[in-house]
Structures are given as structure tokens and as C-alpha cells.
Amino acid sequence: MALTLYTNPQSRGRIARWMLEEVGEPYEARILDFGAEMRTPEYLAINPMAKVPTLVHDGRVVTEVGAILGYLAEAFPAAELMPEDRAGFWRWMFFVAGPLEYAVTNHSMGFEAADVQQEGRLGYGSFGRVIETLKGELSVAGLPLRRWILGRGPLSGVAYRLRPPDRHDPGGARVPGLLGPAQEPSGGAQGAGG
Numbered sequence: 680m681a682l683t684l685y686t687n688p689q690s691r692g693r694i695a696r697w698m699l700e701e702v703g704e705p706y707e708a709r710i711l712d713f714g715a716e717m718r719t720p721e722y723l724a725i726n727p728m729a730k731v732p733t734l735v736h737d738g739r740v741v742t743e744v745g746a747i748l749g750y751l752a753e754a755f756p757a758a759e760l761m762p763e764d765r766a767g768f769w770r771w772m773f774f775v776a777g778p779l780e781y782a783v784t785n786h787s788m789g790f791e792a793a794d795v796q797q798e799g800r801l802g803y804g805s806f807g808r809v810i811e812t813l814k815g816e817l818s819v820a821g822l823p824l825r826r827w828i829l830g831r832g833p834l835s836g837v838a839y840r841l842r843p844p845d846r847h848d849p850g851g852a853r854v855p856g857l858l859g860p861a862q863e864p865s866g867g868a869q870g871a872g873g
């Protein structure tokens with residue numbers, strides 16, 4: 680069994696690395712610098728997107744953070760990283776990898792849909808609605824996403840876009856307006872806070 684993660688500490692790769700730590704199996708982390716090291720013929724043969732992270736497990740390549748997280752959760756069931764609620768797991772995993780990822784990225788670059796027609800064409804609609812959807816899910820005790828982020832149950836990579844600080848990157852950025860990692864809102868189950 681061989682697990683290799685191509686990554687960079689200042690990248691989404693730290694999300695995959697966090698998940699690997701949760702899996703608990705030995706793995707090799709190959710740190711690639713941005714730029715030339717991600718564009719060598721050897722690395723492009725593994726990931727033609729020239730991006731990190733890339734996981735290689737026994738010769739099989741998995742790219743895309745969400746896919747890596749889902750793959751690891753399924754490949755290592757003993758780590759109990761995939762909750763019984765598969766519907767919630769996949770729903771929120773794809774929500775984070777799709778709408779949340781691109782809403783936050785576009786927002787950070789100053790791009791917003793000009794009108795309701797453009798919102799209709801964007802898979803995430805609007806940044807505001809994405810954040811409100813996430814806040815709504817986090818604010819209701821017992822719902823899967825909130826439990827995975829804040830609760831004591833199995834830690835799930837579905838929280839990955841929140842980028843909690845960890846020992847690989849203590850300064851991880853957070854989605855604005857959401858709770859930080861592992862903090863219960865004051866008043867317990869009542870709200871996601873600001």
C-alpha cells in the first residue's frame with residue numbers, strides 16, 4: 680500500500696493532507712514549488728492540470744480535492760471518515776467543491792453576476808445565497824454539515840473549504856461570515872454566528 684500526496688503547504692493540498700492525517704496510514708508528501716516544479720513532464724504525466732493536490736494510491740491517480748477526500752474516506756473505512764448519511768456527505772461535498780468554491784473564488788476576485796439572468800447561468804447563483812445556504816445548514820443542530828464541522832463525530836473533509844488552521848498551516852484563511860473551526864457558537868445550537 681503506497682500513498683503519495685503531491686502538494687504545497689500554501690495550497691488546497693493542505694486539505695487533502697489533513698484528511699490523510701485523519702486516515703492515519705503512512706504516506707509520503709512530495710512538496711512541489713509553484714511554477715516550474717508543477718510543470719515538469721513527469722508531473723504533467725500525473726496531473727496534466729499542473730496543479731496540486733494530487734494523490735497517488737497504489738499507482739492510481741486522484742486529483743481534485745473533493746475527489747481525494749471522498750476517495751480516502753471510502754478507501755479507508757476503518758478511519759470512519761464517511762458518515763452513514765451518504766446523502767448528506769455527497770451533497771455537501773459537491774456543494775463545497777462546486778458552488779462554494781467558485782462563489783468564494785469569484786467573490787474574492789471581485790466578480791459578481793450583473794443581473795438575475797447571469798445568476799441563472801452561474802451554477803452557484805450568487806455569493807450571498809451560497810453563504811446563506813451554508814449558514815442555514817450550520818445553524819441547525821443535528822444536520823450533517825454542522826455536525827461534521829463542529830461536532831465530535833468523524834471529521835469530514837466536507838468542511839474543507841473552511842480551511843481550519845492545522846499544524847501544516849496555522850494561518851489558514853476562512854470563508855467570511857462563518858464560524859471558525861471547532862467553535863461552538865455561543866448559545867450552543869442556535870446560530871452560525873457572523
Ligand SMILES: N[C@@H](CCC(=O)N[C@@H](CS)C(=O)NCC(=O)O)C(=O)O
Pocket residue numbers: 689690691692713714717729730731732742743744745
Ligand atoms: N480544482 C482543483 C484546484 C487545484 C488548485 O487550484 N490548486 C492550486 C493551488 S490551491 C495550484 O496548484 N495552483 C498552481 C498553478 O496553477 O500554477 C482541486 O480542487 O484540487
